[in-house]
Amino acid sequence: MGEIFLLAFLFLAAGVIAVPIATRFGLGSVLGYLLAGIALSPLLRELNVDVVSIQHFAEFGVVLMLFLVGLELEPRLLWTMRAKLLGLGGLQVAVTAALVAGVALVLGQSFTVALAVGMVLALSSTAIVLQTLNEKGLMKSEGGQSSFSVLLFQDIAVIPMLALLPFLALPELVDGLAAAEVTAESHGAGLNVVEHLPGWQRGLVTIGAIGFVIIGGSLLTRPIFRFISVARLRELFTAVALMIVVGIALLMTLVGLSPALGTFLAGVVLANSEYRHELESDIDPFRGLLLGLFFITVGAAINFSLLFENLAAIIALTIGLIAIKTAVLLALAQIFKITGSDRWLFALGLAQAGEFGFVLLAFTVASGVIPAALAEQLLLVVALSMLLTPVLFIVYDRLIAPRYAAAQSGEADDIDDDAPIIIAGVGRFGGVVNQILRAAGFNTVVLDYHSEHLERLRVFGFKVFFGDASRPDLLHAARIDEARMLIIAIDNREQATEMVRHVRANHPHVYIVARAVDRHHVYELWAAGCRDVIRDHFDSAVRAGRSALEALGVHAFDAELLTRGFVANDRWRLRELANLYDPDVPVHENEAYVARAKELMSGIEAAMRGSGDAFGVRSDRGWVPPSKDDVDAVVAENEARTSVT
């Protein structure tokens, strides 16, 4: 037990110390973890820790990451990106893999090894590049979008690669491995239940398992979430999300398939479901921690003696790799008409090898495709190329972007029409807001905690997501960063106020419309920074009052004017008091508030404003004909003028 605590503490502490430092120097979190691992490696060796087995455990982070990648991949989005995805991404992987394999052949590797090396090095680092592009706000640029397409294709390409690589296995390596039983241990093949079945049965079981993931994902998720939502416990959602991913990984292992493939498929299946954001925010912390652990173990496993023995060769290989990848990317940018600074962003940004390279290398060694000695050298190349990525971004920032900045400054910024409007809570209140906005053609993202609301909306074909909208992480998953508006229509008043405070503080660009449950809640929301507060039952009460007036024989237009006057007056009073309200002082102890409220209630103000009933004067001014005196005055004025002239 104590050992687990020690290890956990060491890894956490290394990450906690190294990542902020790396981020401060603009190196990104992945490099921070790698450096932390490098720093830890002597200590781990001293403690006799089996880094490789920890790494296998941490590889589950990659499985989680692919699940999240799947979740992001709505089939519709995939379809609109198809040209870039297949063309740009497919060509990048194919051409780079072929060129790298060619170089490997020239350097004397056998054909299968060269091909495997090509595949491993063709991939770039999704984690580093997306992180960096997001940090620099370049995601929306053409270079950023093209980079994303390529990275997405690579992430998907990992799955067939994982399936194909074992066919490249070298017989002599596999024999050696079989003796050591490494495959069984490291990839769970020991659990493989189909191993001893004849080929056709194996095929059937495999297809059945994939079918189960696809069909089960779309049919079972909703009942499961509805079942647990009765308990209203947040941790249950996290538990279910993990259970789903772990369960799929287990199923895939049982039938001898890649867990990453299974969870990716499940992610795509669930990308259109209302639970997408909930799953995303539940899984994401685990993905982050496990990937962090994975990178630490990669850093810790770097063989420094090997590096120093072959320093010149490894540096040459790394620079060669970056040169090949950059050249391929520049050529592709030319073909796909990516111009200006975007072209260089695209080419330099994706020039490194990536974290999937680590995964694939571990996998190729375990499947007997690449000899361990070569893999260790390649590992160094991958790590070194990733370490150099920040340097390439600095080259882009300092040398390339300024050259194009002058030329581009005249162009208007792209306005992101797709910026979502988030509606939190879609019961009777939020539902109406949603219908109005959608009818006007605005793009809304709807979040709600109640399965029954979502069920109802789903029947009518609305796009809705399950989740507790008051959670910052869920808001984040719903893209609050890019949102232009947030409509808060949840029932819980404290949570609504807290949401206003959070969004005002962290996303001040988001315009907030909030529903208040009563007068005091108006003040709370106002104090929290919301300037568009709508009272829950106010409008309907006003309409009821107007209906009553009409039924009592008041002319419909007079009833309209009277209620308009009432609304205007009430709003003015509310604002007067809202400015005096202090959320930290109870209302009855707030002297200024009490005094003003008394004044307003006494009607003094109303009298000053010209009428006993306060709002009567406003409605009277709606339409007042001249009096007889007025007519006389006009006539007299006119006569006076004519007598003068």
Next chain:
Amino acid sequence: MAKLVLYYVHPGNKYSHANKLMFAAARGIDGITTLDLYAEYPRFDIDIDREQQRLLDHDVVLFQFPMFWYSPPSLLKEWQDLVLEHGFAYGAGGTELDGKHMMLALTAAGNDEAYAVDGYQHYPIRTFLTPLERTAGLCHMQFAAPYVLYGALRAPDDGRLNTHVTGYRQLLEAIRDDRYDFATAIERDIVEVADIPTLVRT
């Protein structure tokens, strides 16, 4: 029997002396359609289809209103803007109102002397009604002379209001019964209560 629809358009019904009595008298007449436009659409959300159907169903359209700032009340303008669509009332294919009559019954605070070139309003009242007259013309409708009550604020005091209301009733009944001499009325500038006997056939 001509089918007559009377639009009462008054934003300050509760202040009214003359218009209220006139409208009450009109409501008492069988066989004509009357409606209070501000009661019908207090929030100005005019139902275009319903109003167009109403126009199709009638031969004579009469707007009764008080002049205010030399115009009819704003809701009538909104009604015109929305209901008299091109393709329906005017423009290519807009022939639905062909041959119908448009008529006004209005009250003014100024007296008859004021509405003259040498009066303090500087123009005869017909000049201020030119937009409505042209609206009728563009919609291929006959614009009959408006039935006018000058000095409406003093009319209750000097006994003119009652005769005006009686004349109004006779006028409306005559239109209903096809006894109103539209041919002559179209030639005139305005019609006052004194003119009613010459325009109404018995």
